[in-house]
Amino acid sequence: MQNSAIWLVIVLAFVAANLPFVSNRFFLVMPLKKTPKSIWLRLLELLILFFVVGFIGMALEARIGQNYPQHWEFYAVSVSMFLVLAFPGYVLRYMVKRHPAPNRT
Secondary structure: HHHHHHHHHHHHHHHHHHHHHHOOOOOOOEEOOOOOHHHHHHHHHHHHHHHHHHHHHHHHHHOOOOOOOHHHHHHHHHHHHHHHHHHHHHHHHOOOOOHHHHHHO
16 A cells, blocks of 8 residues: 555656646646746646645555654755656757648648
């Protein structure tokens, strides 16, 4: 149970970290009038998803046993890891050059 809960949180963190870069909708639900979505809105969404994944991780830890008290070092590493997990989505959104489709007439 403990091993599967750890992998669940890691996979969930990877998916959640890349969600802001997948779509121009806010949380994949609310369409925005201004497109494309700004980087600041994506970072806000990333921060909110970080806390959601953190709460899910804490709930799983409480279900397995007792929550272990964490200090600032744990949260600094967690934010860093979440940003590293978000790197593939960032690269696909901002660094991969999109070529226009060829004009076939």
